[in-house]
Amino acid sequence: MRRILIALVGAVALSTALAVVPSAAFADPYPCTVSRIFEPPPVPPGEVAIDLFHPPTGLYAGTVYWNQDPTPGSDLNGDGVTDPGDALIAFDGATDSCGVEGKITSIGRTATTAGHNAPYLGPWKSGNLAEDALWLVELTIVKGSWREPVGQVFVVS
Numbered sequence: 001m002r003r004i005l006i007a008l009v010g011a012v013a014l015s016t017a018l019a020v021v022p023s024a025a026f027a028d029p030y031p032c033t034v035s036r037i038f039e040p041p042p043v044p045p046g047e048v049a050i051d052l053f054h055p056p057t058g059l060y061a062g063t064v065y066w067n068q069d070p071t072p073g074s075d076l077n078g079d080g081v082t083d084p085g086d087a088l089i090a091f092d093g094a095t096d097s098c099g100v101e102g103k104i105t106s107i108g109r110t111a112t113t114a115g116h117n118a119p120y121l122g123p124w125k126s127g128n129l130a131e132d133a134l135w136l137v138e139l140t141i142v143k144g145s146w147r148e149p150v151g152q153v154f155v156v157s
């Protein structure tokens with residue numbers, strides 16, 4: 001009987017504590033919660049895939065692909081057209097309410113999945129660049145105006 005009473009007091013104390021603490025104090029500022037993960041498209045010849053992972057969990061978020069030059073037969077997005085060169089494309093590979101983005105910071109070329117439900121492969125973002133130059137691509141997980149940088153890579157044009 002005594003043991004039951006103690007357990008009950010403990011439960012009441014816990015629920016009281018939860019009730020008086022403002023929930024905002026414990027709100028998680030990270031808005032992405034992965035509930036499902038999808039396979040990224042296979043990497044066509046000549047293209048590069050950069051996977052993005054959620055920092056808190058290490059779970060897969062999506063992939064940004066870079067295509068240096070048009071290679072006959074390379075058609076990542078399955079539109080029947082050889083993929084363009086000097087081009088970025090983003091794939092959202094997780095149902096998590098967040099998108100992924102790759103951006104060449106110096107020129108603002110941005111491939112994003114923002115605003116679309118996973119799985120989603122965005123459009124290619126291309127335009128001729130000087131040959132054999134290095135470009136820094138910033139990789140970010142996004143939701144609305146919230147942004148979480150998750151890495152940077154160099155690609156060759």
Ligand SMILES: [Ca+2]
Nearest residue numbers: 075081082083
């Ligand atoms: Ca294509």
Ligand SMILES: [Ca+2]
Nearest residue numbers: 092094096098
């Ligand atoms: Ca997502």
